[in-house]
Amino acid sequence: MPTILDKVGGVINEIEGGTYPLWIWAPVAVLGLIVLRWLTRPEPYKGVPEPPCPSKLWGHFQSAHVTPAGRHWGRYFDVYGPSIKVNAPLGLVTADPATIHHVLTTNCYSYTKSTFTRPFVKRLIGEGLVWSEGDMHKLQRKQLVPAFSQEAVNLMGPIIRDVVERCSDKVGQLMDQGNGIVDIHDIVSKTTLDVFGRVALNLDFDCIEDGSPEIRRKWRAQSNTIIKPDGFKHIAVLRAFPWIANLPVPVIQAQGDVKAVVEPLAGDIIETARRNANASSIKGNDLLSMLLRTGEMTGNRLRDNISTFIVAGFDSTSASATWCLYALARNQRVQNKLREELLAFGREPTEKDLASMAAFPYFDAVIKETLRMYPVTDAERVALEDDVVPLKFPITKPDGSKITELHIRKGDSMVIPFICSNRLNLVWGDGDNFRPERWLDEKTMPPKDQLTQGWSNLVTFSEGPRLCIGVRLALLEMKIILFTLLRNYTFSLTSDKFEVNGYFFASLIPVVKGHEEKGAYMPLRVAHYEG
Ligand code: HEM
Numbered sequence: 001m002p003t004i005l006d007k008v009g010g011v012i013n014e015i016e017g018g019t020y021p022l023w024i025w026a027p028v029a030v031l032g033l034i035v036l037r038w039l040t041r042p043e044p045y046k047g048v049p050e051p052p053c054p055s056k057l058w059g060h061f062q063s064a065h066v067t068p069a070g071r072h073w074g075r076y077f078d079v080y081g082p083s084i085k086v087n088a089p090l091g092l093v094t095a096d097p098a099t100i101h102h103v104l105t106t107n108c109y110s111y112t113k114s115t116f117t118r119p120f121v122k123r124l125i126g127e128g129l130v131w132s133e134g135d136m137h138k139l140q141r142k143q144l145v146p147a148f149s150q151e152a153v154n155l156m157g158p159i160i161r162d163v164v165e166r167c168s169d170k171v172g173q174l175m176d177q178g179n180g181i182v183d184i185h186d187i188v189s190k191t192t193l194d195v196f197g198r199v200a201l202n203l204d205f206d207c208i209e210d211g212s213p214e215i216r217r218k219w220r221a222q223s224n225t226i227i228k229p230d231g232f233k234h235i236a237v238l239r240a241f242p243w244i245a246n247l248p249v250p251v252i253q254a255q256g257d258v259k260a261v262v263e264p265l266a267g268d269i270i271e272t273a274r275r276n277a278n279a280s281s282i283k284g285n286d287l288l289s290m291l292l293r294t295g296e297m298t299g300n301r302l303r304d305n306i307s308t309f310i311v312a313g314f315d316s317t318s319a320s321a322t323w324c325l326y327a328l329a330r331n332q333r334v335q336n337k338l339r340e341e342l343l344a345f346g347r348e349p350t351e352k353d354l355a356s357m358a359a360f361p362y363f364d365a366v367i368k369e370t371l372r373m374y375p376v377t378d379a380e381r382v383a384l385e386d387d388v389v390p391l392k393f394p395i396t397k398p399d400g401s402k403i404t405e406l407h408i409r410k411g412d413s414m415v416i417p418f419i420c421s422n423r424l425n426l427v428w429g430d431g432d433n434f435r436p437e438r439w440l441d442e443k444t445m446p447p448k449d450q451l452t453q454g455w456s457n458l459v460t461f462s463e464g465p466r467l468c469i470g471v472r473l474a475l476l477e478m479k480i481i482l483f484t485l486l487r488n489y490t491f492s493l494t495s496d497k498f499e500v501n502g503y504f505f506a507s508l509i510p511v512v513k514g515h516e517e518k519g520a521y522m523p524l525r526v527a528h529y530e531g
Contacts, residue, residue: 044412045092047395047403048085051076058236059087065232068501069508070419077420081393083406089116089239090380092406092414095421097452098392099406103381103414105453105464109134111381114413116239124506126259128301128308129469137466143296144305144469147287153472154351155285159198160477163208164484167191170208171489175526181494185322185510185522188481190216192318195477196310201269202286215261219315220519259307266306270299309470311506316376317474319507321481322522323374324366326500326510327434329491329524334436338366339486339529354479355472365439367478368456373434375418375460376507383408392450393426418459419508421452492525 054063064072073093076084082095094100103111112133113121121131129140146152167187174182190207193215197205205212266288273282273292282292288306291297297305328335341362349359357364387408394402423431427450428438438444454463461468468474485491499513500522510522 044409045085045406047397048083048092048406049080049395050085051080053087058232060090061232061236061239065235065503066229069504070417070423070502073415073417074420074423078425081395082421082424082426083391083393083395089114089413090415091412092408094414094416095424096391096393097421097427097450098390100416100421100452100459101463102389103416104379104459104462104466107387108465109137110384110387111414112384114239114380114382116235117380120238124259125308125311126263126304128305130308130312131304140297140301140305141465141469143294144291146294147290148469148472150355150472152285152290153476154355156199156473157351157354157476157480159285160195160480161484163191163194163198164480166194166208167481168484168488171485171526172528175489175528180525180527181523182526183521184325184491184524184526185318185520188322188325189315189318189520191481192314192321192477193310195317196314198286199473200287200306200309200313201266202284202289203265203269218261259311262307262310263303266303267300270303270306274298313470313473315507317477319376319509320371320374320474321478322510323376323502323508324370324478324482325485325491325524326522327370327373328366328486329493331434332492334366334434335486335491338362339490342483342486349483351476354476354483361440362436363479363482365436367475367482368439368458369434369436371456371460372422372458373432374502374508375422375458378418378504379416379462380413381416382413383410385410416459418462419502421459427451486529488529490527490529492527494523494525 053059055061060072073084073095076093077095083099084093085091086093092099112118113131118131125131129137129144132140167190171182171187174187187208193207193212194205197203197207197212205215207216269288270292273288282289284290287309288302291302291305328338341360345353345359353359357367389406389408391404391406394404396402425431427446429446448457451457452459452463454467455461455471461471461474500510501513502508503511509520511519512521512523515521515523
């Protein structure tokens with residue numbers, strides 16, 4: 001009985017007027033079908049404006065990398081609106097709130113981190129919550145969420161205060177040693193690393209007193225390698241050929257160095273706890289103790305998540321607090337007004353006071369404005385299936401008609417630069433201005449339907465099922481750091497010409513003009529607050 005393949009082969013043989021064996025015509029037919037499908041595929045993101053490409057060789061990579069964070073895409077959004085299209089592998093670059101909501105919330109599990117981002121995340125922090133996708137993510141999230149409830153986070157308050165008091169004392173010493181100039185980025189990042197040692201593992205890294213040099217040196221080395229002007233080449237090559245991520249190239253594998261230090265520490269503690277105690281007798285308000293008590297997550301998964309919390313939590317929180325102190329140093333009026341409010345409170349605020357912020361309207365506004373202006377990360381996604389995404393801001397075609405939604409094909413990628421979304425001039429009017437007052441009067445805020453739907457209508461902590469799990473912890477820690485330092489010290493710029501720009505690598509790294517060789521650096525003039 002002739003099969004369908006024999007029949008197709010027969011037809012081809014008839015057309016060709018010859019007789020070809022199956023092993024010749026079958027691959028030719030399959031290849032032909034693939035080429036035909038490829039040639040007739042619909043154009044990705046049809047109708048979306050495509051700004052000129054700055055480099056034939058590097059596309060937008062080089063310019064986006066060497067331009068301070070947000071400015072490369074931001075200036076296109078000012079001209080073309082918040083949806084633009086660029087060459088693969090980036091695809092759609094969007095700050096449109098409706099698209100963002102659809103991708104991050106409504107249809108979150110139909111979009112995954114890209115083939116570039118996932119191996120990078122795995123090397124950096126392991127196969128924990130940030131790395132996981134789909135059902136695995138839902139399960140891990142369910143197991144971990146109780147450890148990040150407001151109640152659980154409030155219990156971490158005393159640990160954070162203890163470390164931050166040490167930080168405040170150290171700032172005084174550094175001030176004396178450095179003629180009043182202190183690298184705020186360095187001391188705040190040591191502080192948050194110490195906080196995370198304690199709140200994640202109940203372990204004292206003692207970074208404030210220059211302990212645990214290995215973790216600090218490795219983190220600094222890897223971020224400073226990537227933010228160098230030619231660091232984009234590593235990223236561009238990895239994006240084009242994601243399989244390279246597995247090669248034993250030092251600059252690539254260095255991205256796993258911090259995990260390599262943290263993981264054995266977490267692994268040892270988990271193993272000791274498993275051997276020595278029954279779960280209910282484990283004491284401590286740190287994340288590991290809490291998770292060991294619930295017993296829902298064990299072994300390597302638990303270890304990878306503890307390592308995830310440290311790496312995802314310490315640098316993002318430290319960068320946010322550092323940018324806040326910088327913004328206050330640039331805006332003395334705001335700093336004075338804020339300090340007045342903090343001192344007027346008259347007693348030590350409890351964790352509850354800090355969580356509600358009802359007593360601190362201006363502090364609340366300053367924190368929101370900092371996290372609007374300086375979101376420390378952004379997102380990339382790849383569609384797992386064909387989809388249609390809505391646009392809040394329709395695209396006007398040359399013939400005057402409007403595009404109100406975009407057709408996405410399986411495999412299409414997109415970039416969501418959070419910093420541009422939070423500063424979109426179309427929405428905020430003066431997106432690049434640090435103006436906490438905008439949060440104090442709802443009438444001066446943009447309409448809600450033009451904003452994203454994450455924490456405080458910002459996308460800083462993402463939104464939807466993958467909203468940052470550590471948001472409450474990050475906010476409490478930031479508030480304790482700022483409250484403590486502003487009560488004791490004043491901060492100002494070192495000179496009128498001081499210029500600092502942010503560059504992305506795992507967080508928003510401050511780089512000072514004229515001191516680029518130092519990498520991450522934020523020198524500020526610090527003095528005791530005399531009252
Ligand atoms: C100001 C500080 C912080 C900012 C701005 C921030 C921002 C973010 C953002 C934007 C995401 C989503 C990433 C994505 O899906 O592509 C995220 C996820 C995450 N963050 Fe944070 N984060 C901060 C602090 C923290 C802290 C303190 C922790 C502590 C453990 C933490 C742990 C995580 C984890 C585990 C995820 C993955 C959540 C999931 O996929 O379900 N973050 N964070």
